[in-house]
Amino acid sequence: MKLKMILTALVIAGCGVSAVIAADDPVKVREGLMKQIGGSMGALAGIAKGEKPYDAEIVKASLTTISTNVKAFPDQFPAGSEANSEASPKIWDNMDDFKAKAAKLGADADVALAQLPADQAGVGAALGIIGKNCGDCHQAYRVKK
Numbered sequence: 001m002k003l004k005m006i007l008t009a010l011v012i013a014g015c016g017v018s019a020v021i022a023a024d025d026p027v028k029v030r031e032g033l034m035k036q037i038g039g040s041m042g043a044l045a046g047i048a049k050g051e052k053p054y055d056a057e058i059v060k061a062s063l064t065t066i067s068t069n070v071k072a073f074p075d076q077f078p079a080g081s082e083a084n085s086e087a088s089p090k091i092w093d094n095m096d097d098f099k100a101k102a103a104k105l106g107a108d109a110d111v112a113l114a115q116l117p118a119d120q121a122g123v124g125a126a127l128g129i130i131g132k133n134c135g136d137c138h139q140a141y142r143v144k145k
């Protein structure tokens with residue numbers, strides 16, 4: 001019984017350590033930010049398609065995640081961090097444009113937050129505007145590895 005508790009404590013401590021290491025790696029951080037953005041877009045798409053009922057709290061939380069994460073995103077590209085990631089080397093040659101594309105997504109999410117979509121159709125309309133930003137930036141700056 002006691003051994004089991006110690007083992008459990010070790011496992012919990014171990015998870016904490018790996019989370020700290022991951023947070024120090026800019027590739028892991030920015031991929032995590034994008035993953036959450038992808039999850040939020042998925043939640044909005046579920047509502048827009050009528051697969052999930054409209055829920056103002058979920059819409060708000062999803063838009064907030066997109067806005068917050070994309071604003072932190074361009075800071076996770078220190079020089080030389082393109083290795084082992086899908087980040088195109090073009091990012092570092094065009095950092096201003098890359099930042100502008102991130103800011104555009106942040107601004108579009110903020111507009112939707114200020115006038116929170118009130119129903120399924122509204123979520124669909126917001127998704128159309130916000131969603132354009134993903135492909136715009138990915139085409140220019142994301143490479144498949």
Ligand code: HEC
Binds near residue numbers: 031032041103
């Ligand atoms: C400013 C540019 C930019 C915008 C805007 C952008 N992305 Fe990305 N995204 C990237 C880059 C660059 C990567 C690759 C990051 C890496 O591998 O280091 C990426 C990676 C991803 C990934 C893969 C993350 C992983 O697990 O490795 C997902 C999912 C994603 N983006 C979703 C989205 C969605 C959805 C949107 C729109 C709401 C969006 N992105 C908007 C630049 C952008």
